[in-house]
Amino acid sequence: ALPENGRGASGRRVIIIGGDGYCGWATALHLSARGYAVCIVDNLVRRNYDAQLGLDTLTPISSIHQRVRKWGEVSGKAIDLQIGDICDFDFLKDVVVNFQPDAIVHFGEQRSAPYSMIDRAHAVYTQHNNVLGTLNVLFAIKEFKPDCHLVKLGTMGEYGTPNIDIEEGFLTVTHNGRTDTLPYPKQGGSFYHLSKVHDSHNLAFAARAWQLAATDLNQGVVYGVATDETTADPALINRFDYDGIFGTALNRFVVQAAVQHPLTVYGKGGQTRGYLDIRDTVRCLQIAIDNPAAPGEFRVFNQFTEMFSVNDLARIVSEQGNRLGLDVQVKSVPNPRVEKEEHYYNAKHTKLRDLGLEPHLLGDNIMDSLLNFAIINKHRVDRNLINPAVDWRKAGSASGTMTA
Ligand code: NAD
Ligand code: USQ
Numbered sequence: 001a002l003p004e005n006g007r008g009a010s011g012r013r014v015i016i017i018g019g020d021g022y023c024g025w026a027t028a029l030h031l032s033a034r035g036y037a038v039c040i041v042d043n044l045v046r047r048n049y050d051a052q053l054g055l056d057t058l059t060p061i062s063s064i065h066q067r068v069r070k071w072g073e074v075s076g077k078a079i080d081l082q083i084g085d086i087c088d089f090d091f092l093k094d095v096v097v098n099f100q101p102d103a104i105v106h107f108g109e110q111r112s113a114p115y116s117m118i119d120r121a122h123a124v125y126t127q128h129n130n131v132l133g134t135l136n137v138l139f140a141i142k143e144f145k146p147d148c149h150l151v152k153l154g155t156m157g158e159y160g161t162p163n164i165d166i167e168e169g170f171l172t173v174t175h176n177g178r179t180d181t182l183p184y185p186k187q188g189g190s191f192y193h194l195s196k197v198h199d200s201h202n203l204a205f206a207a208r209a210w211q212l213a214a215t216d217l218n219q220g221v222v223y224g225v226a227t228d229e230t231t232a233d234p235a236l237i238n239r240f241d242y243d244g245i246f247g248t249a250l251n252r253f254v255v256q257a258a259v260q261h262p263l264t265v266y267g268k269g270g271q272t273r274g275y276l277d278i279r280d281t282v283r284c285l286q287i288a289i290d291n292p293a294a295p296g297e298f299r300v301f302n303q304f305t306e307m308f309s310v311n312d313l314a315r316i317v318s319e320q321g322n323r324l325g326l327d328v329q330v331k332s333v334p335n336p337r338v339e340k341e342e343h344y345y346n347a348k349h350t351k352l353r354d355l356g357l358e359p360h361l362l363g364d365n366i367m368d369s370l371l372n373f374a375i376i377n378k379h380r381v382d383r384n385l386i387n388p389a390v391d392w393r394k395a396g397s398a399s400g401t402m403t404a
Helices: 022-033 045-053 064-075 089-099 120-144 191-210 249-258 278-290 310-323 364-376
Strands: 013-017 037-042 080-083 103-106 149-155 170-175 178-183 213-219 221-223 263-266 272-277 298-303 306-309 330-333
Touching: 013 022, 013 089, 022 037, 022 064, 022 278, 037 064, 037 089, 064 080, 080 089, 089 120, 103 120, 103 278, 120 149, 120 191, 149 191, 149 278, 178 191, 191 213, 191 298, 213 278, 221 249, 221 278, 249 263, 249 272, 249 310, 249 364, 263 310, 272 278, 278 298, 306 310, 310 330, 310 364
Parallel strands: 013 037, 013 103, 037 080, 103 149, 149 213, 213 298, 221 272, 263 330
Antiparallel strands: 170 178, 272 306
């Protein structure tokens, strides 16, 4: 396959931390198919969270070793695989020294807001894993490959829901007659989202102090499952989380519709966020790698394509589901989170578009194929996992303060 933004298969060497996860697996295959030399780094902890909490992806995913082997057979391309924890600096150092990456894409964090709000231990684990893992990546680049471009996954949730427009990373402020362009104020809505805020500050400082090149991708909520590469063979299928801890809004609603569970709108449903198709996630990553930040530059791109409220999503899923003959009900459930349920939301997202992103928007086609995908796999759904299990107000220091 040819690269999509006309820059040519570069042969660039890219480490993908978190390459066994939802976004990372799809991105690893997308880049490998286009001629990048890819090395996946992952400690497989995401599979452990499922085992610990009794969760499972809708899709029957293969082991990472089977995945990489099958990709070699299907594509003729080898992906390097390094199993280990980036919080272990000696492991990370060896990978960077041996692979000599031109870019490191960093997806490898605990990414669930509810998981981080289960109790003290899960909050501490999340911030330890995410903030210290990222610090290790910064030191590994500085010491062993200082010209390597770091492409780090942040989140739109770093900004919270302020009553003014959200800019792409920076805000120009005039205060007492003086003007400066400053980091946009951050108001994360969970200990997970706050871990991303802390990461962003560490990236900005490392770029300034050490002349590192860093891109922070403030990604919105991802939906969908199929990319050209993950559908090339059943053994390459991606994960698809629908449970109350790792499942995200639209993906959850699609599965709920398929099994005729009322769509779980939390509270009033006016919560508005940026969303994007996983096919655009992989393209955004390629665009960021092909157009690297300059040494010393800390860039922020808001990585989403459309804004929806939870009520918008519930309406879209129920209309399309009913057209397919499903009887889709929508139900407001008490909001387990502390968040505004009605608010202003207008976030800029032009930088990736300016670099060539042509978005896949949420239309009837993708809704149809997602709903059909969920219907085909519905025998794997455990209805007990659907309801929200973690309440922000109840997180305590005792372990296991989950309600389910
Ligand atoms: P995921 O949980 O499916 O994948 C993360 C991967 O990182 C897992 O395979 C896990 O095993 C690995 N990992 C975690 N800690 C690690 C460590 N210390 N060392 C090595 N590997 C480690 O998550 P995802 O949905 O693919 O998200 C990827 C990234 O994108 C995350 O940083 C997340 O915050 C961000 N993001 C995701 C979404 C979304 O909707 N899924 C939206 C915005 C941002
Ligand atoms: N929501 C519902 N019903 C549900 C699930 C969610 O109403 O069944 C609501 C939530 O209360 C929230 C919104 O939908 O207001 C989004 O929730 P979500 O679970 O889809 O997304 P979130 O917790 O923010 O986290 C996900 C990913 C995370 C990423 C983030 C991007 O898990 O890794 O950082 O999306 S963003 O939302 O832009 O911060």
